[in-house]
Amino acid sequence: MLHPNLVSTIRQNLTRVQAQIDASARRAGRSPESVRLVVVTKTHPVETVRAAVEAGAAILGENYAEEAVAKMQALGRAAVEWHMIGHVQSRKAKLVAENFTMMHSLDSLKLARRLDNFAAEAGRVLPVLLEFNVGGEASKSGWQAGDESRWGALLPEIEEILSLGQLETRGLMTMPPLGEQAEASRTYFVRLRRLRDFLGRHFPKSTWDELSMGTSLDFTVAIEEGATLVRVGTSILGPRS
Numbered sequence: 757m758l759h760p761n762l763v764s765t766i767r768q769n770l771t772r773v774q775a776q777i778d779a780s781a782r783r784a785g786r787s788p789e790s791v792r793l794v795v796v797t798k799t800h801p802v803e804t805v806r807a808a809v810e811a812g813a814a815i816l817g818e819n820y821a822e823e824a825v826a827k828m829q830a831l832g833r834a835a836v837e838w839h840m841i842g843h844v845q846s847r848k849a850k851l852v853a854e855n856f857t858m859m860h861s862l863d864s865l866k867l868a869r870r871l872d873n874f875a876a877e878a879g880r881v882l883p884v885l886l887e888f889n890v891g892g893e894a895s896k897s898g899w900q901a902g903d904e905s906r907w908g909a910l911l912p913e914i915e916e917i918l919s920l921g922q923l924e925t926r927g928l929m930t931m932p933p934l935g936e937q938a939e940a941s942r943t944y945f946v947r948l949r950r951l952r953d954f955l956g957r958h959f960p961k962s963t964w965d966e967l968s969m970g971t972s973l974d975f976t977v978a979i980e981e982g983a984t985l986v987r988v989g990t991s992i993l994g995p996r997s
């Protein structure tokens with residue numbers, strides 16, 4: 757049984773966040789439809805995820821492959837997209853290649869090759885985003901891209917990823933250093949967009965449309981700087997335990 761209050765609380769939150777998305781897009785002269793909301797359900801129990809779907813969530817973001825696949829099974833393949841947004845260990849590549857609609861957090865050539873192999877075995881093409889660490893923190897995943905003068909060194913690995921037949925690169929993703937205010941993230945979102953433009957110039961035959969950036973803290977700023985996918989958890993589902 758779903759708790760009716762849970763569904764209505766989530767629905768109100770979704771409506772509020774969607775209104776903020778629409779307003780940010782308009783402020784930036786963009787169409788609100790150019791931004792898609794990924795509702796981040798990681799660590800929330802299945803009942804909460806089910807309530808989110810009931811409330812209208814269309815794309816769910818998860819960080820842990822096994823946890824996500826268990827939820828997919830429990831929800832019986834509801835008509836939602838499942839996006840992987842967390843760091844994926846090599847041994848979880850098969851689960852991701854077989855089960856997710858999109859992978860936001862591709863952060864190494866080695867993982868790309870494994871995903872490509874498993875996607876081939878599963879007979880599917882996996883849409884992926886390349887994750888970059890534009891803030892330069894040592895602890896973060898993603899290719900180091902804080903220093904613009906060294907972007908050229910990224911090109912050979914990216915070229916190889918673009919050549920993998922079962923992966924379809926669609927754009928870039930980042931998780932900026934945790935700040936206290938949304939404005940603090942702007943410089944990182946601008947850097948990711950510039951990196952996207954740089955890669956687009958070097959690899960014009962590939963698609964670079966998607967920019968996955970912005971969380972509860974800073975999604976409005978991310979949209980002003982070009983985000984097409986925002987990943988929002990806490991503002992919709994409340995704090996994680």
Ligand SMILES: *Cc1c(COP(=O)(O)O)cnc(C)c1O
Binds near residue numbers: 796841970972989990
């Ligand atoms: C948890 C998480 C989010 C959501 O963060 P909130 O602050 O709850 O909105 C977004 N992106 C990634 C990569 C995450 O791990």
